[in-house]
Amino acid sequence: MRAENFFTVLGANICMNYKNTLIPSILLLLVIPLIYGTANLDDIKSADCLERMVALVGIPMFTSLFYREQSRDAYSMIALRPFPFRAVAALRIGMETAVTFGLVIVFEVYMCACGSVFAVGTYAVRTLAACMALGFAGLLCATAVKNTVAGYLGAFSFYYFVAQTGAGASVFRPVTNGIHPLLLIFLCGVWAAIILFCKPAYR
Secondary structure, eight states, rough: HHHHHHHHHHHHHHHHTTTTTTTHHHHHHHHHHHSSSOSOHHHHHHHHHHHHHHGGGHHHHHHHTTGGGGGGGGGGHHOOOSOOOHHHHHHHHHHHHHHHHHHHHHHHHHHHTTTTTTOOOHHHHHHHHHHHHHHHHHHHHEEEEEEHHHHHHHHHHHHHHHHHHOTTTTHHHHHEEEEEEEEHHHHHHHHHHHHHHHHOTTO
């Protein structure tokens, strides 16, 4: 892939997806201080806030990445792309991962400015893992069913399963417990499945 083509594809995908991913994520972060205290938290309560609330950013950031490809109207544009769709999908996932990490860092800086005390760098990486676990679960459902709504339902069901039942808490609560090797295996496996099975719905 030539550099100019790479940046062309990158810019096009940013323009295609920011309304469905970045804007909802920013709105979610703006709402969090209103429903969950973010001021003067210790490291334990900070971890809980990042794990329960900020990790939800992963759902809008990843679940709707292939929304356009699930539309019949967009297929003619997709079919004419000079690069394989799987390559574009991998690029999008990498791009959204970087943007998600940036959003987490910004929110953590805000928490620190409000008097919370925790290891910013360590918690940022752990929160990113939590975001990716939720987001990848939603994206996998959306990719398998070729329906974004099903992806959101899958992501929230996964969140409820972990948060409310406590099942898999040692693995899927990385901010509190650290990044478990099984979580890395989960993320790599789901990423591979998404890339393997992703394709336009009307191919």
